[in-house]
Amino acid sequence: MSDRAPTADEIAPTPPSAVCDDQGVDRSQIRAYLELTPRERLQRASDLAAYFRKLQDLNGVRRIR
Amino acid sequence: MASAGFVDALEALRRADVELIVVGMAAAILQGTPALTNDIDIVHRRTPENVERLLAVLAMLGAEYRTDNRGIRPSASYLRGPGHNLLKTYAGDLDCLGTIDNDLSYEDLEPDSIEIAIGNGLTCRVLELSRLIEVKQRAGRPKDLAVLPVLRATLDELRQK
Numbered sequence: 001m002s003d004r005a006p007t008a009d010e011i012a013p014t015p016p017s018a019v020c021d022d023q024g025v026d027r028s029q030i031r032a033y034l035e036l037t038p039r040e041r042l043q044r045a046s047d048l049a050a051y052f053r054k055l056q057d058l059n060g061v062r063r064i065r
Numbered sequence: 066m067a068s069a070g071f072v073d074a075l076e077a078l079r080r081a082d083v084e085l086i087v088v089g090m091a092a093a094i095l096q097g098t099p100a101l102t103n104d105i106d107i108v109h110r111r112t113p114e115n116v117e118r119l120l121a122v123l124a125m126l127g128a129e130y131r132t133d134n135r136g137i138r139p140s141a142s143y144l145r146g147p148g149h150n151l152l153k154t155y156a157g158d159l160d161c162l163g164t165i166d167n168d169l170s171y172e173d174l175e176p177d178s179i180e181i182a183i184g185n186g187l188t189c190r191v192l193e194l195s196r197l198i199e200v201k202q203r204a205g206r207p208k209d210l211a212v213l214p215v216l217r218a219t220l221d222e223l224r225q226k
Contacts, residue, residue, distance in 0.1 A: 025218040
C-alpha cells in the first residue's frame with residue numbers, strides 16, 4: 001500500500017447526480033427506510049434526537065423549538 | 066422511564082387509549098421518510114375524557130413545559146384549548162397541539178389520517194403524507210419548505226410500491 005497522499009482527483013466526491021434525483025433526494029435511502037417497520041423508523045429518529053439533545057446539553061444550548 | 070424514547074411515549078399514549086393524530090415530521094418518519102426530528106407532534110382530541118387520559122400519561126412521563134424553566138406541568142384547561150403545548154418528558158420532547166394549520170382540530174384532520182401499527186398490538190393515527198405535504202406548504206417556513214422534496218419523494222416511492 002502506497003503512503004503517498006491522494007491527489008485531488010482521487011478524493012473527489014461522487015457527484016450528487018450519481019445518487020440523487022433532480023430534487024437532490026437520495027431515493028435509495030427512502031427505499032431502505034420503507035423496508036423498516038414504523039416502530040423501527042421512529043426508534044431511529046428517537047435515538048438521533050436523544051443524541052442531539054446530549055450534544056446540545058454539552059454545548060450549553062437551550063432549545064425551545 | 067429515565068431513558069425512554071419516542072416509541073415509549075407513543076406506546077404509553079395509545080395504551081391509555083388517548084385519541085391522537087401524529088403530525089409533523091414524526092408522521093412523515095412513521096410513513097417512511099428518512100428524516101430527523103427533535104420531537105413528536107400530536108393533535109389530540111380535546112374532549113374532557115380524552116384530555117384526562119392524556120394528562121394521566123403526561124404525568125407518568127414527567128411532562129413539563131419546555132418554554133418555561135419553572136417546571137410548570139400541563140393542566141386540563143391548557144390541553145382543552147386550541148394552543149400548542151410544547152413539553153419535555155422523560156421520553157423526549159412532545160408537543161400536544163390543540164389545532165394546527167389555521168385551527169384544524171383532531172376531528173378536522175381525522176378523515177385525512179391513517180392508522181398504522183406501532184408494535185405490541187398497538188396502532189396510532191398519523192396524518193397522511195399527502196395532507197402533511199399540504200400543511201407544510203402552507204406553513205411556508207424555511208424549515209417546512211426544506212423538507213418538501215424528501216416528503217414528495219417518499220410519497221412517490223410509496224405510490225410505486
